[in-house]
Amino acid sequence: TESKYTHGGSLKTRSSELGSAVTGSPLTTVLPASSTVKKSKILSSESREEVAKQAKETKEERRAQIDGRHRYLISRLADGIDLSEQQVEETIISDDKFQLIEQFFAPSGLKKLLFFYQDVLQQKSNASLRPDGSTNNLSQKNLFITMGSTEDFTGTCAFFLRTSDEVITASNVSQEVNFGMFDSANGNILQGLEFFLSQIMIPALKSQQNWGAVKEGLKNRQIQEFLYAVDKFVGTLSSSRQNIEDKIQLTKVDIDVYVRNLQNPSDYITAG
Numbered sequence: 001t002e003s004k005y006t007h008g009g010s011l012k013t014r015s016s017e018l019g020s021a022v023t024g025s026p027l028t029t030v031l032p033a034s035s036t037v038k039k040s041k042i043l044s045s046e047s048r049e050e051v052a053k054q055a056k057e058t059k060e061e062r063r064a065q066i067d068g069r070h071r072y073l074i075s076r077l078a079d080g081i082d083l084s085e086q087q088v089e090e091t092i093i094s095d096d097k098f099q100l101i102e103q104f105f106a107p108s109g110l111k112k113l114l115f116f117y118q119d120v121l122q123q124k125s126n127a128s129l130r131p132d133g134s135t136n137n138l139s140q141k142n143l144f145i146t147m148g149s150t151e152d153f154t155g156t157c158a159f160f161l162r163t164s165d166e167v168i169t170a171s172n173v174s175q176e177v178n179f180g181m182f183d184s185a186n187g188n189i190l191q192g193l194e195f196f197l198s199q200i201m202i203p204a205l206k207s208q209q210n211w212g213a214v215k216e217g218l219k220n221r222q223i224q225e226f227l228y229a230v231d232k233f234v235g236t237l238s239s240s241r242q243n244i245e246d247k248i249q250l251t252k253v254d255i256d257v258y259v260r261n262l263q264n265p266s267d268y269i270t271a272g
Contacts, residue, residue, distance in 0.1 A: 055094075062093040068170025069105055073113075073160060076179040080158050081117050081143060088143065097145040104160065107167040117143045118155020153189060157182040190241040197234050205230070 066074075066089070074092065078085045092098065104113040120142040141155070148157075161178045162168070168176055180200070184192040205227060206218070214220050218227075262268055 059093045062098055063089075066093075069168055069173045070101065072170075072173045072177070073101070076160075077115060077143070077158055080179070080181050081156065083143065091143045092145070095145045097147075100145055100147075104162070105168040108165040109162070109168075111162050112148075113160040114146050114148045115143060115158040116146050116151060116153065116155060117141060117158065118153070120144075153184050155184060157184070190237065190244070194234060194237050194241060197230070197237070202227070202230060202234065 070092070074085050074088045077083070077088045081088075092101070100110065100113060104110040118141060119139045121139055158179070158181050161180070163176055163178060166172065166176060180196075182192055182196050209217060211217050211220070211223060214223060217223065
């Protein structure tokens with residue numbers, strides 16, 4: 001028994017020594033590379049499934065929260081942007097900024113809620129690289145919630161404005177929330193603003209009968225001065241836009257013809 005134990009122990013020692021001699025460390029079990037890759041693929045697939053599952057659960061939770069207030073926003077957006085209410089609903093509950101809607105409804109909440117509807121570049125999932133290293137991107141119109149300061153505005157902006165600090169409920173949403181749209185066709189924001197003010201806001205203001213505490217309405221001097229200032233601003237805006245659009249083209253002049261005959265200082269003085 002003792003000799004067998006000694007023999008086995010020497011074999012174990014010699015195996016360790018052999019491993020150290022070849023690799024510099026004791027022999028260890030090494031998994032094939034294909035097994036590692038296959039395992040990572042399984043984990044990656046499981047991760048994607050988990051993310052998709054969580055996204056679906058989030059959407060259903062948000063869908064359950066939709067009430068008369070949300071329905072009012074959805075119907076206004078659908079009418080203004082020419083989308084179905086179902087399309088707008090799916091877009092809203094899938095948006096990362098969905099919480100901004102709840103903050104807008106809250107007492108003393110956000111004063112504005114903005115939606116952009118415009119072309120957004122989307123990369124194909126199976127896109128191949130071009131010779132210059134870039135990928136083929138598709139431009140598709142999307143509706144999304146925005147703060148208005150992080151994305152470039154190139155399409156249509158639909159906005160909701162609060163008129164008070166009261167909590168927005170299903171019964172008062174139509175009285176407490178105003179809806180409007182602002183278009184920036186071809187990225188021309190100034191032209192869109194000019195159209196919005198001159199064709200929508202100013203006519204609406206001039207036809208408004210109720211000015212709150214101002215009983216005289218349009219006959220009040222301050223109201224008249226305000227409308228005059230808005231009209232003047234639109235005129236200035238239009239003039240500035242036209243100046244920006246009218247580019248000055250400078251042509252190259254061949255001055256050799258004029259300098260060729262200049263021989264002495266008096267010629268330069270005469271030319272000047």
